[in-house]
Amino acid sequence: MAHIHLEDGSFSPLFVLLWWxxxxxxxxxxxxxxxxxxxxxxKRITIAAxxxxxxxxxxQVSIPIAGGVHLNLTPLIGILAGPIFGLLIVFIxxxxxxxIGHGGWGLVGANTxxxxxxxxxxxxxxxxxxxxxxDLFSRAGxxxxxxxxxxxxxxxxxxxxxxxQGVNQSPEQVLFGLSIIAAxxxxxxxxxxxxxxxxxxxxxxxxxxxxxxx
Numbered sequence: 001m002a003h004i005h006l007e008d009g010s011f012s013p014l015f016v017l018l019w020w021x022x023x024x025x026x027x028x029x030x031x032x033x034x035x036x037x038x039x040x041x042x043k044r045i046t047i048a049a050x051x052x053x054x055x056x057x058x059x060q061v062s063i064p065i066a067g068g069v070h071l072n073l074t075p076l077i078g079i080l081a082g083p084i085f086g087l088l089i090v091f092i093x094x095x096x097x098x099x100i101g102h103g104g105w106g107l108v109g110a111n112t113x114x115x116x117x118x119x120x121x122x123x124x125x126x127x128x129x130x131x132x133x134x135d136l137f138s139r140a141g142x143x144x145x146x147x148x149x150x151x152x153x154x155x156x157x158x159x160x161x162x163x164x165q166g167v168n169q170s171p172e173q174v175l176f177g178l179s180i181i182a183a184x185x186x187x188x189x190x191x192x193x194x195x196x197x198x199x200x201x202x203x204x205x206x207x208x209x210x211x212x213x214x
Contacts, residue, residue: 002114002151002185003072004159008104015162020109026116027091030084047210048085051077055093060102069188074115074151075122075144076196080203080210086119087112110158117154122147136211140200144193145186152182 011019034040055073062070077086094108094115103111125143133139156178160171167174203210 002118002148002155002182003070003103004107004111004114004155005103006107006164008106010104010164010166011106011110011162012165016106016109018109019113019158019162020106023091023109023112023116026087026113030087033084043210044081044085048081048089051081051085052089052092055089056096059093059097060100069185071188071192071195072115072118072148072151073192073196074118075140075147075192076199078119078121078123078147079126079140079143079196079200083116083120083123086123087116090115090119110162114151114155114158118147118151121150135201136204137197137201141193141197144196145189148189148192149186152185156182 051073055077058071058073060070074086074090077089081089091108091112094103094111097103098105098108122143125146126139129139129142133142156175159178160175164174169177200211
């Protein structure tokens with residue numbers, strides 16, 4: 001849901017390198033954890049592949065609201081694939097999206113961090129609420145809303161810290177504009193929460209083993 005739709009050159013080289021470096025450091029840790037696993041989780045790898053394909057496809061579908069917003073499926077990715085595979089999925093999705101002009105190459109690192117925050121928060125909330133909210137639809141919906149809310153906060157934080165080159169607005173004006181975007185995103189997040197809840201509830205009935213990832 002949250003995504004920094006800015007062109008290359010919007011962030012200074014320092015912050016482009018900072019966000020890219022942070023994202024690559026997290027990816028290196030994820031790859032290390034995957035390689036150190038005693039036995040590859042083939043089921044989780046297959047799920048991750050399907051999630052990556054679905055996320056990229058949905059990512060490109062624009063909903064005609066306030067100039068165009070889109071779903072991310074990041075909470076669903078977190079719930080099904082887990083945070084480690086989820087990080088790799090959102091990185092690949094942002095790379096492919098930048099290749100077709102959806103966001104600048106310099107923003108891939110920052111957008112990966114934004115989307116990863118949605119993945120890991122949704123995954124954590126979904127599992128933390130296992131005993132408190134046994135209903136899969138409700139639990140997935142709550143995890144999705146909280147995950148997307150955190151993603152919007154991270155997006156605002158990254159933009160405010162980085163600054164936008166060539167913009168003559170004050171920080172207060174930039175924050176106000178970003179807050180409006182986040183509010184619109186959270187309105188659309190309700191749609192994604194309902195969709196994620198339905199998908200997770202269906203999977204829970206047909207293949208509950210797919211929801212047992214750590």
